[in-house]
Amino acid sequence: MERDDLSSKLIHFTKGDQKEAVANIRSILNQSKLVGGSGFIKGGYRCVCFTESPIGKFPHLFSDENPVKFPYAPLGIMVDKTWLWERGGRPVIYQSDEEYNLLHEQQRWRHKIYDPLVGIDFTWEREWRIKVDELDLDPSKTTVIVPKRLYIEQIKTTHSKRIQGVVLSLGEEAAGFVEPLPWHFIALEDLGVRFW
Numbered sequence: 001m002e003r004d005d006l007s008s009k010l011i012h013f014t015k016g017d018q019k020e021a022v023a024n025i026r027s028i029l030n031q032s033k034l035v036g037g038s039g040f041i042k043g044g045y046r047c048v049c050f051t052e053s054p055i056g057k058f059p060h061l062f063s064d065e066n067p068v069k070f071p072y073a074p075l076g077i078m079v080d081k082t083w084l085w086e087r088g089g090r091p092v093i094y095q096s097d098e099e100y101n102l103l104h105e106q107q108r109w110r111h112k113i114y115d116p117l118v119g120i121d122f123t124w125e126r127e128w129r130i131k132v133d134e135l136d137l138d139p140s141k142t143t144v145i146v147p148k149r150l151y152i153e154q155i156k157t158t159h160s161k162r163i164q165g166v167v168l169s170l171g172e173e174a175a176g177f178v179e180p181l182p183w184h185f186i187a188l189e190d191l192g193v194r195f196w
Helices: 018-031 055-061 081-086 097-102 105-110 149-170 172-177
Strands: 009-013 033-035 048-051 076-080 093-095 111-113 127-130 134-136 142-146 184-187
Touching: 009 081, 009 142, 018 033, 018 142, 018 149, 076 081, 081 127, 097 111, 105 111, 142 149, 149 184
Parallel strands: 093 111, 142 184
Antiparallel strands: 009 048, 009 076, 033 134, 048 127, 076 142
């Protein structure tokens, strides 16, 4: 059954102001991996976090009219939910902190506090996690989310300059070993979301 409130894709958004977020996405693309963190994860488990909110909902999430301040930048990595599942990714388990110890130790990395009695409700994030220090990305199965088409052109230009530098330093025969830009892109401006 198709639903407009769920997605078959998962998105990892970067954080920070514009300069920091752009540096983060460039680093992710250059290394072809996401680095796990332990911030806001009870038990200090290192995970890479995603949202399963459909991309069509982002105009609302990033909107100034959204009563919940979306704490992420409009730059990220989108992967197929099945792809992450096969690697061990799972949805978080929303529950009170008192219920944390009821989880089997091997599942505690999935705990996310939820306590509406005191106003703690992050269910709108629809969070998924994978417990890893690093998550290698397959560019053929990854889509890069950018705020504007201009960012796609900048990434392509940077990649072309890098290729030209390799060819100049190693000679024309190196050109056959340089791969074209492997990433797919979606610009949020095409969904009617305006940023930066």
